[in-house]
Amino acid sequence: MNIVEELLNNHSRLALSKGITAVENEYDNAVEIMTKIYPHTGNAYVIGITGPPGAGKSTMTDKIAKEYRKRGKTVGIVAIDPTSPYSGGAILGDRIRMMDLMSDEGIFVRSMATRGSLGGLSQKAGDAVKLMDAYGFEVIIVETVGVGQSEVDIVKTADTTMVVVIPGMGDDIQAIKAGILEIGDLITINKADREGTDKLNIEMEMMLELNPEHVSWRPPINRTIASKNEGIEAVVDSIEEHKAYLMESGKLAEIRQARIKTEVVAMVNDRVNRYIDKNVVETDDFGKTVARLSTREIEPYSVVEEIVINVLK
Amino acid sequence: MANVKVLVAKPGLDGHDRGAKVVARALRDAGFEVIYTGIRLTPEQIAEAALQDDVNVVALSLLSGAHNTLFPKVVELLKEKGLNDVLVIGGGVIPDADIPGLKAAGVAEVFTPGTPTGNIVEFINANVK
Ligand code: B12
Ligand SMILES: Nc1nc2c(ncn2[C@@H]2O[C@H](COP(=O)(O)OP(=O)(O)OP(=O)(O)O)[C@@H](O)[C@H]2O)c(=O)[nH]1
Ligand SMILES: [Mg+2]
Numbered sequence: 001m002n003i004v005e006e007l008l009n010n011h012s013r014l015a016l017s018k019g020i021t022a023v024e025n026e027y028d029n030a031v032e033i034m035t036k037i038y039p040h041t042g043n044a045y046v047i048g049i050t051g052p053p054g055a056g057k058s059t060m061t062d063k064i065a066k067e068y069r070k071r072g073k074t075v076g077i078v079a080i081d082p083t084s085p086y087s088g089g090a091i092l093g094d095r096i097r098m099m100d101l102m103s104d105e106g107i108f109v110r111s112m113a114t115r116g117s118l119g120g121l122s123q124k125a126g127d128a129v130k131l132m133d134a135y136g137f138e139v140i141i142v143e144t145v146g147v148g149q150s151e152v153d154i155v156k157t158a159d160t161t162m163v164v165v166i167p168g169m170g171d172d173i174q175a176i177k178a179g180i181l182e183i184g185d186l187i188t189i190n191k192a193d194r195e196g197t198d199k200l201n202i203e204m205e206m207m208l209e210l211n212p213e214h215v216s217w218r219p220p221i222n223r224t225i226a227s228k229n230e231g232i233e234a235v236v237d238s239i240e241e242h243k244a245y246l247m248e249s250g251k252l253a254e255i256r257q258a259r260i261k262t263e264v265v266a267m268v269n270d271r272v273n274r275y276i277d278k279n280v281v282e283t284d285d286f287g288k289t290v291a292r293l294s295t296r297e298i299e300p301y302s303v304v305e306e307i308v309i310n311v312l313k
Numbered sequence: 314m315a316n317v318k319v320l321v322a323k324p325g326l327d328g329h330d331r332g333a334k335v336v337a338r339a340l341r342d343a344g345f346e347v348i349y350t351g352i353r354l355t356p357e358q359i360a361e362a363a364l365q366d367d368v369n370v371v372a373l374s375l376l377s378g379a380h381n382t383l384f385p386k387v388v389e390l391l392k393e394k395g396l397n398d399v400l401v402i403g404g405g406v407i408p409d410a411d412i413p414g415l416k417a418a419g420v421a422e423v424f425t426p427g428t429p430t431g432n433i434v435e436f437i438n439a440n441v442k
Binding site for chain 1: 315337340342344345347349350354357362365366394
């Protein structure tokens, strides 16, 4: 199958799926596919949804997707779950909340495991988003658990980022506060049917009050009960308001340009790292060097100097 | 970097999900990426999810007795969607007499109660494309 041709011209969902697999598994044709689809990207609006485990991110994603469908938009979803560090396997459970989206041709959901590839994941998720973009999805939602740095990097690839919090997280909230301030364009208190919602709302308000960064855009705080589809319209309204703000202020172009820069730098770093792994780290010579280093026969500074000079030759 | 992806799904109205969850966890522990999709799904939902996640294996679980119609239906829909290389396996409360018919319909293997999960892992590793 000609993946690019089928994806761009024949609207083949199978081609889209195979294309994502190619980048996910780093198949030989991945770079070629991405090169060819790239000119067809840049049209989708990308929304990142993050928050602690079990906050209701997938339920929310499902409901937001349905709301966008009501508003006439097609929706692509990339749902990321962690790989088990013990087995290398994973249970990807996001899709379970989205099964009734399966009968809608205007929606495409892809599950992805983190596969422990720290830097690589954001690139792969970014490529999956681009493939959906090129296919023609108008809104793309990326769901990730907001715990690690690589997850934060992924949501940074979004135009609008929403952080989902829930009442009763106790001290956890302290830990994610800094992260929220940094990345949340929108804050959503889900499980608002639970005790502690008012208290959390006040805490969030205070937090935003203290942050001097929000001069032109103050993250709105919405309350939802995602499992009952309550408050979702207001969330989508807030997303659209943020989008309008970004467009009118010229910030959208700005953040997209910054993103491209980050992306290219990451890609260059990745290539360089791989080159060094293959041509330096994995050589017998390097093993011997390390042995000599550990007996202090030689010192690392000259070794590094020599390696760098060699690599740059 | 190519991990084996397995969709674990329960077609029909059957609510017995213990076995499916046991199998899902065992497959994760064996290093597979398992997409667990929950109970009460139509064959169409299952086939579409298999397409969107480009899985290598579709693992169907049924204890209610409706396997003779639902398993072949899933196989048929996968083919319709162009997913010709997907390995389809099944398990649950399935009478021995039904197994040859299911195999003829394209279900590669059927695992009945008491199967050690290691056998399932072995079968997938030996037969996945
Ligand atoms: C526990 C159980 C329940 C629990 C279910 C809890 C749950 N959430 O799963 C409860 C009490 C809720 C229940 C209810 C009912 N049950 Co019930 N239940 C059982 C029971 C005793 C054990 C099932 C079980 O969990 N086994 C443990 C798991 C780990 O084993 P397993 O599912 O067989 O899975 C193994 C293999 O089969 C295989 N496998 C399973 N799936 C898959 C999938 C793949 C891909 C692979 C590779 C392998 C594989 O690997 C697993 C590990 O070895 C069985 C009898 C039995 N001995 O099987 C009846 C049984 C399944 N139930 C039955 C019935 C009739 C019902 C009810 C209709 C009863 C009623 N009249 O109310 C309801 C319907 C529930 C519903 N909503 O669908 C009948 C089904 C009859 C039939 N097939 O013709 C059975 C067979 C009992 C009987 N002999 O009559 N049940
Ligand atoms: N009470 C209540 N439960 C909810 C609400 N929204 C979602 N849930 C439930 O919370 C549980 C977790 O929901 P998910 O949508 O899977 O949460 P998640 O954040 O995607 O979870 P992970 O991806 O595993 O981190 C499910 O049982 C949902 O039904 C809500 O507003 N109120
Ligand atoms: Mg989720």
